[in-house]
Amino acid sequence: MAEIPDVDTLLDAAVRALGGARRDGQVAMAEAVATAIDTGEHLVVQAGTGTGKSLAYLVPALRHAMAEDTTVVVSTATLALQRQLIDRDLPRLGAALAPLLRREPTFAILKGRRNYLCRHRVHGADTSDPDDTELFDPRQLSSLGRQVKRLHEWAEETSTGDRDELVPGVSDLAWRQVSVSANECVGAAACPFGQECFSEQARADAAGADIVVTNHALLAISAMQGYQLLPEHRVLMIDEAHELVDRVTSVATGELGERVVAAAAKRAARLCEADLTERLSESADGLALVFADAEAGRLDHLPDSLAGAVAAVRDSAHACLTAVRSSANGEQDPDHAARRKQALAALEELHDTAVRVLESFEPPLRERRDVVWLAKGPKHAPTLHVAPLAVGGLLRERLFGDRTTVLTSATLALGGSFGPLAAQWGLGRESTGPAAASSGTGTGAADDAASGAEADDSHTSAGEPRWRSLDVGSPFDHARSGILYVARHLPPPGRDGLDPRYIDEIAELVEAAGGRALGLFSSMRAAAQATEELRDRLDVRILCQGDDSTGRLVEEFAAEETSCLFGTLSLWQGVDVPGRSLQLVIVDRIPFPRPDDPLASARQRAVGARGGNGFMAVAATHAALLLAQGTGRLLRSVHDRGVVAVLDPRLATARYGGFLRSSLPPYWGTTDPEVARAALRRLAAAPVPG
Structure with missing residues (x-):
């Protein structure tokens, strides 16, 4: 271990090489991650936007991998985040630290088998998919044929067979004609193309890498089904950990x-x-x-x-x-x-x-x-x-049981406590006593949200993993940079579309901001209604989810400063637009699960049957997480300024409102509409920074 510099030295070297500046939160997180690796305790870290959390966990992970000649696995929520790490973050980090390490660090990306082209399927006599083709009309089948022909041509050129490297892409239906799932694969030994298999090559590359980047879905499949999909590892980094439960639930459905x-x-x-x-x-x-x-x-x-x-x-x-x-x-x-x-x-x-x-x-x-x-x-x-009903037991037994895990995201402390999400993960109560810095335990509504959150676990202390938490804050001064405006004067949202008073409120806010608005709606019906009514009423361009691909719409919104973008769920977490193009985030209503949502309602009832507060543990926790993610779209750099406008008055008036508000970034708050509009007018009139 002495041959490799400590984490603090490596982090400083990486930050200097990448042109950054030392950030206290980043240093605190890196030290806590290193301590967790040394002690074997799990670590839960909330690191706000701008903290540089990727470096904060990658540096100690890389140091451990190279010092112990082992592999560390990093799991992200999506394939896009995988690519960001493997194409940008890790190569830059490796180049920066190579002079201080024993050798050049190695990295690999690993996805499910279905993400790689199957040579046997391409060259086999039967590539039809009986559950698809008969349901499509001849024009669709003609398009499918052209896409499959292109895939066959690409198969002769690609060196990885990775679907993400095919640009432009093809439909899921076309891809299924040239790929197989893990269950469908005959195995390298029996396959005539086993020595040329793209999936097997990816696994071989991963087996010897210092850092392997995967996604939550593959992590869940590996844990649940017992497949040896990932290299042997004793340290696991889970980024975007707030999505872990949903991803595991999806795989288990x-x-x-x-x-x-x-x-x-x-x-x-x-x-x-x-x-x-x-x-x-x-x-x-x-x-x-x-x-x-x-x-x-x-x-x-x-x-x-x-x-x-x-x-x-x-x-x-x-x-x-x-x-x-x-x-x-x-x-x-x-x-x-x-x-x-x-x-x-x-x-x-x-x-x-x-x-x-x-x-x-x-x-x-x-x-x-x-x-x-x-x-x-x-x-x-x-x-x-x-x-x-719950996945905490599975995670506790198969994910946390025999490895050290670091779970991190910009949004993990709900109602001021890590308890609600920790309960869903099956971690139970936080360890006490001296160790890495901790945020402490939750109180009041946060305790209610954590209470009984696991519907299938008894939470006996003897079976719970040891874990600690840390909130390293954010470099943003939220109270000076952003305003949280709650429209207390509006009526509670109804079920029959947006109330005309909501439309009026949105129009006044957008006019004050001169566009520059991201509208986060609880349904596509509400987003479409607002778009249709306001396009005729306002002299700004309004883009609506569904008009084009989401990625393309976000690009247009960022490029045209006075435009607006309205949409639903994927925009709550997927938009990163720093600068003057986004100075107003509008939320039409608190994003509770629908009352008739079968899974959420069953989980809520199960928590209540065990003596817990089902509403707080399930519905309020779900809403708090989405609200924190959605309102976090406002400030993406230290120079950003703006207003978050929540039109649902229950955020100010309901008993659970305090729990939800304490889950959000600490913006300065107001319920006065004129205060919000005046701030937006000042921002719109401000000169463009030179």
Whole structure:
């Protein structure tokens, strides 16, 4: 260890080489991460925008990897964030620190197998996807054919097979024709292209790298399904940790519908007797008939008709599985092996999901660990979903149990406490006693939000991982740079679109700001309504999500200073526009989950059944997290100034309002509309910085 400089020295060298300045929060975080690695305690760090948190965890991670000749895994929420780390942050850091390290550091990116082109699928005789093509009209199929032809040509040029490197991209439908999931892959040993496999090459590169960058979805698959997808590692950095629960829940959610059953039957048709696949196809028809008469929403009890339909799927899938498993008969043809593996993957997933749905209803309501619901809509085929009520037990056992984990984000302390999210992660109560700096424990509403937040865990202290927290703050002076304006005079939001008084309020704020507004709405219906009404009323350009790709709209909004951008969920977390183009963030209502959201309502009820405050633990925590993310769009550099306008008066009047406000950046607050408008007019009239 003595041969490599300490973390403080390495951080200073990196900051100087990258043209930055020493930041107290960044130094505190780096030291805390290093301490966590040394002690083995998990660390939860809130680091506001502008802190430089990537360097703060990458420097101690890299030092540990090289000193111990091991691999550290970094997980991010999205593939885009993966690319930012691997294409920009890590190469620059490696070049800066190479003179102080024993050797040049190495980095690798690792994604799920479906993100890499499969050479066997490209060169195989059968590249059709039976669950897709028959549903599209000839024009769509013609477009699909052109895209697949382009993918075949790209396959001869690419050195990585990584979908992200194909520009412009192709549709998901086209990509599925040339890729396979982990369950469908025949394995390198059996595949005629095993020595040239892009996915296997990515894993080989990752096996020897100092830092491996992956995403939360692959992390969840590795933890839940027991696959050895990631290199052996004892230290894990989770960036954008506020998204971890949702990503893990998504991976752990099963789906059952007519289309997926019919597709599995088609995959099995060449490999087992016709009467078996006919039974499976008939079970798909039966499922569709039952779905047609069933009400959408959460299912607390399984009707006999639906139970019978799901049992028929389970039994017919099991019969096909047995037949396909015995169909190998020493067959060595790789194309046959690929078809068999794909059929097995589809049938196993179908069978296991059906079993899971049926077993979800066996325990008494209070003891259930899964929630089941039927989703129906004009644009989506009816589908039965089954999802875990909580993932904390899984994370505690398979993620935190045998490694040191650092979880970080700009938004983790809700209601002034790390407790609500820690409870969802399965971490339990924070360790006490001397160690890395801690933010302390929450009180009041934050305690209510943390209380009972895990629906399936007893939270006995003996089984809880040891962890500490740290809030390193932000370099921004929020109280001087931003105003939080709550429109207390408006009526509470209704269910029938935006009240005309809300439209008037938005118009007055946008006029005062001269455009420069990001409108964050709770639904696309509200965003579209505001866009339509204000385009006729205001002399500024209003862009609306859905008019073009979200990325392109954000670029146009940033480039045209007096424009506005209105939209919904993806804009709450995905917009980074520093400067004069964004001086007003408008939030139409507190983003609680919909009352009929099946998963959120079931989780809320489960928390209440255990004696906790279900509303605070689920609905208020969800809203606080989104509000903190959305209002954080305002200040993206130390020079930014502006107003966050929340039109929902409940933020000022409701009992839970204090919990929500204490989850937000510490802006200066007002409920006076003229104060907000005057500030916006002054900002709009200010001279452009030279």
